[in-house]
Amino acid sequence: MSRIEDRIEQLVRPTIEEMGMEFWGCEYVPVGGRATLRIYIDKPGGVTVDDCADVSYEVSGILDVEDPIANAYNLEISSPGLDRPLFNREQFERFRDETVAVRTHDPVMGRRKFKGPITDVNEDGIAMEVDGETYEIDYDNIDKANVVPKF
Known part of the structure; x- marks a missing residue:
């Protein structure tokens, strides 16, 4: 994991866990002029679209205040899926x-x-x-x- 990803985890993991979900991991992909920050969440029974929207709202607020990424980026909140990435x-x-x-x-x-x-x-x-x-x-x-x- 990169330092950006480590910092993102430090910032958002507590909030995601308070919401009853597991912080599965994150990927920061700087491609072209606009990067993507993808945060994976999970919970027993699976993640819903509403879960992703709720986490996106909360995490966006944290990232706007803390501003850990200098460049513009798109935030994506997702379940890890069947082909889930492994981070740790x-x-x-x-x-x-x-x-x-x-x-x-x-x-x-x-x-x-x-x-x-x-x-x-x-x-x-x-x-x-x-x-x-x-x-x-x-x-x-x-x-x-x-x-x-x-x-």
Whole structure:
């Protein structure tokens, strides 16, 4: 996670949790002239459009006052969905033995893209089994990780 994302989490997590929801994570994507700040929320039974609207209203107020992002951006509030992104150790642990897709910043044993079950989670990173090989990937090297939904 970037420093902007860490700061956003510090600012909005307490309010989201007070609203009875879980702060799942956030992504700041600076593309072109206008960036996107995407905040994922979750709750038992799933997130509704009204939940997203309510959180958007509250979070917008916080971000307007604190102004943690210097440039213009679009705010999106979303459920993590079936192919939910994974941001931290607890989330990787929650999806241990499930199939995930991981992209790394730097190659691990010659690869940057992995798709397979999480076989281990520890303080440094995760282990995955892909094509009969076990790969150990540090959290700092994970660019993007998503659950692969079962259909």
